[in-house]
Amino acid sequence: MSNSKEEEIVEDLKKVTDLVTVANSPGGKQLVAVMMEDIISNIEALLAGRYTMTHMELVTSICDVKAKLDVVRVINRAESNEDFLKGLLAETLQK
Numbered sequence: 001m002s003n004s005k006e007e008e009i010v011e012d013l014k015k016v017t018d019l020v021t022v023a024n025s026p027g028g029k030q031l032v033a034v035m036m037e038d039i040i041s042n043i044e045a046l047l048a049g050r051y052t053m054t055h056m057e058l059v060t061s062i063c064d065v066k067a068k069l070d071v072v073r074v075i076n077r078a079e080s081n082e083d084f085l086k087g088l089l090a091e092t093l094q095k
Contacts, residue, residue, distance in 0.1 A: 023078050035072050
């Protein structure tokens with residue numbers, strides 16, 4: 001593979017490694033816990049208000065849940081993504 005591919009993997013690895021650091025820190029763990037509490041609270045509000053909320057309120061609430069879930073997923077999957085990128089880099093360097 002080309003050198004630019006290796007550089008791209010290294011850049012991605014640096015970003016993911018930073019996320020792993022956040023995920024493993026006390027603040028990162030607290031962030032995930034608080035976001036999960038917010039997600040659960042938003043889902044409960046959705047269920048409670050599903051008949052009385054306007055379409056726009058439903059869409060807004062669902063988008064809020066999705067955004068928070070996406071952040072939690074990025075943080076929680078950082079370590080497995082780091083392992084994958086390390087393996088991909090090793091494989092690329094061997095070729």
